[in-house]
Amino acid sequence: MSDDQEQHDDEQAGAEVGEITPRSEDFSRWYLDVVRRAELADYTPIKGCMVIRPYGYGIWEHTRDLLDARLKATGHQNAYFPLFIPESYLQKEAEHVEGFAPEVAWVTHGGANELEERLAIRPTSEAIINSLYSKWVKSWRDLPLLINQWANVVRWEKVTRFFLRTTEFLWQEGHTVHATEEDAEEEVLRILEIYRSLIEDDLAVPVVTGLKSQGQKFAGALRTYTLEALMGDGRALQAGTSHNLGQNFAKAFNIRFEDQRQQLRYAWTTSWGVTTRLIGALIMTHGDDKGLQLPPRVAPYQIVIVPIPGKHYLESVVPAAKSLRDMLVKAGLRAHLDDREEHTPGWKYNEWELRGVPLRAEIGPRDVTKGQTVLVRRDNREKAFVSLDNVAQEAHELLESIQQGLLARARAFMADNTRQAADYATFQEIMAGPRGFVEAPWCGDEAGEADRIQEDTSATVRCLLTDRTADGPCVVCGKPAKHVALFAKAY
Amino acid sequence: MSDDQEQHDDEQAGAEVGEITPRSEDFSRWYLDVVRRAELADYTPIKGCMVIRPYGYGIWEHTRDLLDARLKATGHQNAYFPLFIPESYLQKEAEHVEGFAPEVAWVTHGGANELEERLAIRPTSEAIINSLYSKWVKSWRDLPLLINQWANVVRWEKVTRFFLRTTEFLWQEGHTVHATEEDAEEEVLRILEIYRSLIEDDLAVPVVTGLKSQGQKFAGALRTYTLEALMGDGRALQAGTSHNLGQNFAKAFNIRFEDQRQQLRYAWTTSWGVTTRLIGALIMTHGDDKGLQLPPRVAPYQIVIVPIPGKHYLESVVPAAKSLRDMLVKAGLRAHLDDREEHTPGWKYNEWELRGVPLRAEIGPRDVTKGQTVLVRRDNREKAFVSLDNVAQEAHELLESIQQGLLARARAFMADNTRQAADYATFQEIMAGPRGFVEAPWCGDEAGEADRIQEDTSATVRCLLTDRTADGPCVVCGKPAKHVALFAKAY
Numbered sequence: 001m002s003d004d005q006e007q008h009d010d011e012q013a014g015a016e017v018g019e020i021t022p023r024s025e026d027f028s029r030w031y032l033d034v035v036r037r038a039e040l041a042d043y044t045p046i047k048g049c050m051v052i053r054p055y056g057y058g059i060w061e062h063t064r065d066l067l068d069a070r071l072k073a074t075g076h077q078n079a080y081f082p083l084f085i086p087e088s089y090l091q092k093e094a095e096h097v098e099g100f101a102p103e104v105a106w107v108t109h110g111g112a113n114e115l116e117e118r119l120a121i122r123p124t125s126e127a128i129i130n131s132l133y134s135k136w137v138k139s140w141r142d143l144p145l146l147i148n149q150w151a152n153v154v155r156w157e158k159v160t161r162f163f164l165r166t167t168e169f170l171w172q173e174g175h176t177v178h179a180t181e182e183d184a185e186e187e188v189l190r191i192l193e194i195y196r197s198l199i200e201d202d203l204a205v206p207v208v209t210g211l212k213s214q215g216q217k218f219a220g221a222l223r224t225y226t227l228e229a230l231m232g233d234g235r236a237l238q239a240g241t242s243h244n245l246g247q248n249f250a251k252a253f254n255i256r257f258e259d260q261r262q263q264l265r266y267a268w269t270t271s272w273g274v275t276t277r278l279i280g281a282l283i284m285t286h287g288d289d290k291g292l293q294l295p296p297r298v299a300p301y302q303i304v305i306v307p308i309p310g311k312h313y314l315e316s317v318v319p320a321a322k323s324l325r326d327m328l329v330k331a332g333l334r335a336h337l338d339d340r341e342e343h344t345p346g347w348k349y350n351e352w353e354l355r356g357v358p359l360r361a362e363i364g365p366r367d368v369t370k371g372q373t374v375l376v377r378r379d380n381r382e383k384a385f386v387s388l389d390n391v392a393q394e395a396h397e398l399l400e401s402i403q404q405g406l407l408a409r410a411r412a413f414m415a416d417n418t419r420q421a422a423d424y425a426t427f428q429e430i431m432a433g434p435r436g437f438v439e440a441p442w443c444g445d446e447a448g449e450a451d452r453i454q455e456d457t458s459a460t461v462r463c464l465l466t467d468r469t470a471d472g473p474c475v476v477c478g479k480p481a482k483h484v485a486l487f488a489k490a491y
Numbered sequence: 492m493s494d495d496q497e498q499h500d501d502e503q504a505g506a507e508v509g510e511i512t513p514r515s516e517d518f519s520r521w522y523l524d525v526v527r528r529a530e531l532a533d534y535t536p537i538k539g540c541m542v543i544r545p546y547g548y549g550i551w552e553h554t555r556d557l558l559d560a561r562l563k564a565t566g567h568q569n570a571y572f573p574l575f576i577p578e579s580y581l582q583k584e585a586e587h588v589e590g591f592a593p594e595v596a597w598v599t600h601g602g603a604n605e606l607e608e609r610l611a612i613r614p615t616s617e618a619i620i621n622s623l624y625s626k627w628v629k630s631w632r633d634l635p636l637l638i639n640q641w642a643n644v645v646r647w648e649k650v651t652r653f654f655l656r657t658t659e660f661l662w663q664e665g666h667t668v669h670a671t672e673e674d675a676e677e678e679v680l681r682i683l684e685i686y687r688s689l690i691e692d693d694l695a696v697p698v699v700t701g702l703k704s705q706g707q708k709f710a711g712a713l714r715t716y717t718l719e720a721l722m723g724d725g726r727a728l729q730a731g732t733s734h735n736l737g738q739n740f741a742k743a744f745n746i747r748f749e750d751q752r753q754q755l756r757y758a759w760t761t762s763w764g765v766t767t768r769l770i771g772a773l774i775m776t777h778g779d780d781k782g783l784q785l786p787p788r789v790a791p792y793q794i795v796i797v798p799i800p801g802k803h804y805l806e807s808v809v810p811a812a813k814s815l816r817d818m819l820v821k822a823g824l825r826a827h828l829d830d831r832e833e834h835t836p837g838w839k840y841n842e843w844e845l846r847g848v849p850l851r852a853e854i855g856p857r858d859v860t861k862g863q864t865v866l867v868r869r870d871n872r873e874k875a876f877v878s879l880d881n882v883a884q885e886a887h888e889l890l891e892s893i894q895q896g897l898l899a900r901a902r903a904f905m906a907d908n909t910r911q912a913a914d915y916a917t918f919q920e921i922m923a924g925p926r927g928f929v930e931a932p933w934c935g936d937e938a939g940e941a942d943r944i945q946e947d948t949s950a951t952v953r954c955l956l957t958d959r960t961a962d963g964p965c966v967v968c969g970k971p972a973k974h975v976a977l978f979a980k981a982y
Contacts, residue, residue, distance in 0.1 A: 044572070044573050044619065045580060045622060046576075046577060046619075049573040049574075051573065051623055054568035054638060057568075061569065078548050078552065079542065080548055080551075080661060081535070082537050082540035082541075082542065082659055083645065086537060089536060101602075102602045102603065103601075104601075104602060105598050106601075107597065107599075108599045108600065109599065110594075110596050110658075111592075111595060112593065119537065119596075121598065121612075128537075136533075152574055152642075167601075168574050168575070170571060
């Protein structure tokens, strides 16, 4: 998956991962071990492309459904646009092609024939979608046009890592058209809030929202809003972006509409996306030395049931475990019964803790007699003896408590690892030491100061904090600061 | 979209479709008009690639969800495999590469660099998926392995037509691994039944199921089961296929498992798929001169509400229409309110009939006073005055009646257009005249007789009817027949 991990890959190719490296020992190796050992994803024969295995894809399905419902509730509809973009279309918006051309995969042949014009595999779909919008948008009555697409995209990456950066990845990309600048800006901020709600409320990953600096905005955008999360190793992860494209694409692709006074005007467009990278974000936010920890709202299995061998195992314990599973499923929970005979309960406990299932139900001969089960939380390992009569209700409450607990813990981590730096020495010390987020006044000079920071510390400007006003000198150059910026080393 | 429709395309590129050509006048042109005018799909700048617009994609989303639920209920899980297949992997199964290589799109460059090995864009994913299965399958305990993927695939087609045959299309492809031949065969037949149920019960499209002849089976399969539907113009459409791959791919990709006696054995694999072509099938099965007719179970809007102008329109009719919409949505119906001011009710009736919405609710000032609405069926235009108190219940029942009615009508059409031919003259007469399905005894000689039939009549063997025994001479050559085969001209 990764050039810097290729050694690791070769060692393990084909081999099963045994014990996972403790997170506290080697974060990067822990991450790779968890991804493979929990069967979230695996290497493939294609460099930089992963396979998302059923357990990992289950997380993506829940994430997708939760976001899709929010998008539909705000009037967005799904559609599907072609995988291919003719080279000449990609070139229509100058900044856009400059930003994306270096990482495009090109199709040159169909069957035995060479194509007249090369086709880009979409790295993002502005060029193809906006060319169709110019056909569909005629009048102010056609606006706003609010379309989303769930799709695969390809960017030819040099260094890749499961979920975080892969040559092919899955995402949704929204593309909207509006009559006025204000409407476009409102949409971009509405989406930012929808993303925040998905990522914080469902994935339990806290984020800082802000504006990308001009040097870091989307190629072709007027401005880009971003959501930045902080991973367990103190590095930032860009979790989603929402772009106000101004009239750049409307002019490049001739999207015009007749307004209410029969005037022909250029429209305003937006685009926005989140990707399978979100799965990486939740692994690196919640995982621990034992493995993965999944927030209940996106966990493929919210509760795993382990029957305990003993008297009347097949006659009474297994049937009781099955009926417990059925009861939980009926109550709307994603419950899984692990009745495999070749493994001990202890092995199963470890296995499902490693795979991050939020709640475990143990049931043995004595529990059956007493009409109870033992619920064990993955997050703090607290046990509760629960009557089978109200186990569904109890499980619901415990899962909600786990969901909130994971978010609270991650919020505390982010607060503990967000620091202010008024001078460059402090800034450098933090980046050499604990890392995390650094808030600092910044002059806004991309080519000069941002580059210097990156060279000195490998930190980058993650975003500008638009709700804060700079009142001191720039942390790097001492000239008057224009912004308070958030800095971090990033994935 | 289509070489044989290119003239049509050029005439209309960019232009709106006005009235649709009546189906009875020109079926092929009617189809293209309906697809574009109902906003199901549109042309794109990439030859052979369509865009699926929100209304068309909505049909696909419902179809997908209905199938996905059936697959999950039978133990299948979703995953996501790479878009790319290295050329050397595609070549591992000899028949497979021979079948697919001529229609593969090839990626030769990533960014500015030429690749060492060309990458095929998946035309189907056996080659990549089975190579991973060989890593994952170790023991009989790992079987059956039941994985499905929802994805885009690309086949470089010369002649294309919206939904029916496009260079890129959407589909699901299931790929399973089994310990024994019987298990694999059972899976293939289980899927065939799931497809039949989806296509008949949800899409209301009747099908004939049978076995593909050796010349028509999937490239690399032991045998292929198929579902064949009959379109409104008397031509057949292959609606889905389920392949028993035998041990061909297990041997090519080395999928072996240790059985219960510690013997290493080759596994048995299957694959199966249905595509966005199903949308074409339902258009051509149910549509009429007025346009599209959607079966309620997959209709994006099941009921459209049209408020009728008159006294107190804004104060009373529109609010009543809104509350009717909310009531229907709450009852689980997909209801849409068309309160656009720029169009008359008559225009809206035509529009939504053209777009195939199964049920319309009209509500005007007098209806508001009486506490009623008028429900009008798309299929037979019957009107019913219904009290607002039990409109949800009534609408549910009418929609179910429409769903069953569409299937019954299509079944009758298929029965009327399925004919027996004992001799070749009769066979040729039917194909030159009404077309439809012809059941006839066949010797099974692909190269000889099937080719001759195709040359003479352009009909092909759609499938072998496995529940029938041939007892006469072959309809073409007079030698003893081996099968009763179903023939038709096909899309």
